[in-house]
Amino acid sequence: MIINAVNDIPIGLIMEKNLFIMLSNLILKKYWKMFLDKVCSGDVDPRFVVTHYFQINHLSEYYQQPIDEEIFIQWTPLFRIVLGGAVGKYTGGDTSWKDGTEMSWHYWTQPLSNPLSPIFYRVPASVHAMETYSTYISEGLRALLCYTP
Secondary structure, three states: OOOOOEOOEOHHHHHHOOOOOOOOOOOHHHHHHHHHHHHHHOOOOOOOOOOOOOOHHHHHHHOOOOOHHHHHHHHHHHHHHHHHHHHHHHHOOOOHHHHOOOHHHHOOOOOOOOOOHHHHHOOOHHHHHHHHHHHHHHHHHHHHHOOOO
């Protein structure tokens, strides 16, 4: 029995000797005693243990490209969030997004008003409507861009 151990691994000794152990789904406990015996006999340098050696020009052989389904699954939540911004503005209870008047007062309601807010506030209502509808278009296009290569 090893004192100051977790699952028979001497964590205190590892920390005291400043050893760095990087694990990746290993059955460490099974081979730990054999590893310590090799360290004590001098066969293994415990300061640096590498399990796989390969040349850098062969890296592409060991790297697995993600399949298209994985990419699709990863980008789907982002698509839903971005598209939800446009859909939520239109289907929400605020009628100013539907009639195109949202941007006429939007510049004053932001937490940090921009120094250009007074200028944009005074533009014609048709420009504000164009800004509002271009927000829908840009958010919809950004959602579609989630799936482009």
